[in-house]
Amino acid sequence: AMRVEVFGESMGAPLVQEAVLPTSTRTQPLTPGADAIFGLPESQFSASSCATGSEPHFARLYSSRGNEAWSPATDEANQWLSIDLGRVLPLLTLVTMGVSHGTETKVVTSWRLEYRSSVEEPWVSPSHEFTSNPDGSAVTVHSLGQLAGDACPPGAAGSSTQALYARFLRVVPLTWHGGIALRVEVFADPAARGMPLLRHLPESAFTCSSQDGPLHAPHHGRLLACSGKGGWRPSQEDEAPLLEVDLGALCRVTAVATQGRSSSELQARSSVDEEDAWVTRYSVSFSEDLLVWSPPMELPGNVDGSSAVTHAIPSAETA
Numbered sequence: 001a002m003r004v005e006v007f008g009e010s011m012g013a014p015l016v017q018e019a020v021l022p023t024s025t026r027t028q029p030l031t032p033g034a035d036a037i038f039g040l041p042e043s044q045f046s047a048s049s050c051a052t053g054s055e056p057h058f059a060r061l062y063s064s065r066g067n068e069a070w071s072p073a074t075d076e077a078n079q080w081l082s083i084d085l086g087r088v089l090p091l092l093t094l095v096t097m098g099v100s101h102g103t104e105t106k107v108v109t110s111w112r113l114e115y116r117s118s119v120e121e122p123w124v125s126p127s128h129e130f131t132s133n134p135d136g137s138a139v140t141v142h143s144l145g146q147l148a149g150d151a152c153p154p155g156a157a158g159s160s161t162q163a164l165y166a167r168f169l170r171v172v173p174l175t176w177h178g179g180i181a182l183r184v185e186v187f188a189d190p191a192a193r194g195m196p197l198l199r200h201l202p203e204s205a206f207t208c209s210s211q212d213g214p215l216h217a218p219h220h221g222r223l224l225a226c227s228g229k230g231g232w233r234p235s236q237e238d239e240a241p242l243l244e245v246d247l248g249a250l251c252r253v254t255a256v257a258t259q260g261r262s263s264s265e266l267q268a269r270s271s272v273d274e275e276d277a278w279v280t281r282y283s284v285s286f287s288e289d290l291l292v293w294s295p296p297m298e299l300p301g302n303v304d305g306s307s308a309v310t311h312a313i314p315s316a317e318t319a
Contacts, residue, residue: 276304
């Protein structure tokens with residue numbers, strides 16, 4: 001059984017470590033990573049409503065205008081602040097802060113985070129509630145790895161830290177002190193080898209030499225979008241098993257990650273009783289036209305059914 005992800009970039013789009021945003025007179029970053037909000041245009045901020053002089057783009061933590069923030073027209077439930085990061089990024093942390101003017105403090109003390117990777121997708125709305133410092137002049141750093149879940153196994157993207165992959169973020173205030181006022185920054189992983197390229201591909205992009213029943217169809221071979229099925233597995237009679245993926249556009253591939261099938265995970269997700277299974281060695285080739293393929297690159301696979309193993313592609317391949 002096998003699940004796989006490849007990392008890289010669409011041709012012409014920079015890798016995240018090259019996406020260093022404009023510098024400013026701000027203080028040193030509060031957390032490791034590349035800040036992803038500071039350089040965004042005002043048009044990429046939106047909100048359920050806003051008070052005059054507290055428009056959504058004032059939610060930048062490092063605003064050049066100082067002690068300003070986003071505030072809704074009324075302090076009530078179901079308000080939200082939305083941010084378009086411009087492209088999918090591996091997000092590590094989100095930093096929040098309120099405002100303090102003399103003796104007056106406005107700060108969001110608890111909130112939820114919704115996210116998605118494209119406008120076509122529904123919002124993912126985890127139930128987890130974050131809490132922030134009730135002091136409007138203090139910052140609170142929140143790890144986003146706890147929201148990632150199965151979306152990115154630790155180390156799968158070339159980093160030892162679990163990241164949340166998303167383009168659109170929506171912060172939903174739940175409780176506040178003095179009123180709703182919010183400033184935020186998110187930090188992306190500069191060590192990531194690129195974006196996951198298979199996660200959002202349609203099922204039709206995956207083909208194979210054979211499959212061992214519907215639970216092991218080729219599209220179940222996605223590593224970062226586990227469906228609760230058993231991964232891709234060829235039939236027992238297949239002497240030359242092959243999994244092929246159409247990336248949909250020319251991409252630069254920088255890393256490949258594989259994982260087997262864990263019986264405990266499978267039972268928890270789908271009540272299917274099967275043994276652990278994994279591939280111990282495999283080869284990978286790349287093609288731009290399905291006619292000419294690169295020489296097979298043989299790589300060591302997995303040693304158990306649960307851990308992911310990532311290999312960098314020494315000279316990034318196009319496919």
